[in-house]
């Protein structure tokens with residue numbers, strides 16, 4: 001094996017196939033996204049987040065019995081060590097939920113019964129545990145920062161309903177529960193996106209699941225990735241507050257060479273199939289709750305950006321108005337992305353470790369020519 005490579009990678013590794021995987025299929029030209037080969041549209045129409053988790057972690061759809069087994073395990077893991085709650089309470093008042101989540105997830109390892117184990121079954125157990133815990137951390141921290149009591153989980157509820165209960169202090173309507181459930185399905189996995197790649201790189205050093213998921217959360221935070229949904233809503237809010245024309249606002253951003261959050265995608269050259277569902281959800285939820293203005297604004301912006309820049313809306317564009325109508329604060333949007341994506345991250349970590357090799361690419365060196373001379377400090 002040579003110690004150097006002559007192949008130069010495109011910037012941002014665009015188009016580079018960096019691993020094999022049996023989890024997620026994407027056809028960027030046809031706008032297809034499928035988990036384990038099952039189209040995301042079918043899953044959004046018929047599945048639940050729990051069933052989708054099973055599909056991602058175990059590679060097939062569960063039988064009724066297998067599904068209820070997983071639901072019971074997820075419900076049984078709805079507990080946080082008091083040390084984590086203390087940590088949430090000790091976060092400074094200005095701490096961003098995404099930063100608190102990153103730190104708390106790292107700290108979950110202190111209390112994990114399988115902390116020292118990195119085998120397949122231990123990592124499946126950690127996937128289940130962390131899926132329940134991440135939802136609880138996001139909800140509990142939001143309550144704590146608002147001076148409210150932390151709500152006890154309800155083991156009889158679905159993952160989506162329990163999250164909304166713990167966030168809002170009351171059981172959600174069936175419509176709200178199903179809307180969040182679909183959003184969780186749509187966000188669950190997306191092949192080698194930046195955060196999943198980060199998780200796999202960390203896992204491949206034979207570190208551990210908590211380190212891998214902490215790496216992933218750090219990567220998800222950025223506005224070019226999961227942070228875009230927050231940025232979208234900040235635009236909608238600014239336009240609404242100023243009574244401005246949404247199209248003129250976005251035209252102004254483009255004139256300043258700013259990117260419009262929620263548009264464009266590295267892989268899709270057509271509509272992001274997740275946006276197809278979220279657009280309808282945002283419209284229907286808006287109409288039923290008397291908050292159509294967010295969807296109206298979004299549709300105007302979408303039509304303009306498409307005409308002006310030939311860019312399609314991505315997953316983050318309509319999830320912004322959807323989450324807002326569900327009563328989720330804007331700085332929780334990216335943490336809610338993590339509430340779902342933990343399922344995909346964990347599936348990829350498990351897959352990576354089932355057939356591991358260290359991920360260690362090379363860089364094309366462009367610095368001063370070797371050998372460069374070391375000059376003593378008093379001669380510089």
Ligand SMILES: CC(C)(COP(=O)(O)OP(=O)(O)OC[C@H]1O[C@@H](n2cnc3c(N)ncnc32)[C@H](O)[C@@H]1OP(=O)(O)O)[C@@H](O)C(=O)NCCC(=O)NCCS
Nearest residue numbers: 223224225228258259260261262263264265266314315316
């Ligand atoms: C998703 C994203 C990071 C993909 O980036 P990428 O594959 O590296 O594409 P680039 O940033 O190189 O963009 C290619 C061209 O399209 C333009 N473009 C891409 N997304 C754009 C956007 N949202 N608004 C305006 N212009 C955009 C770029 O300015 C660039 O134009 P240029 O060739 O004239 O310089 C990018 O589209 C983006 O920043 N979108 C906004 C953030 C977002 O929504 N992220 C969530 C993704 S799910």
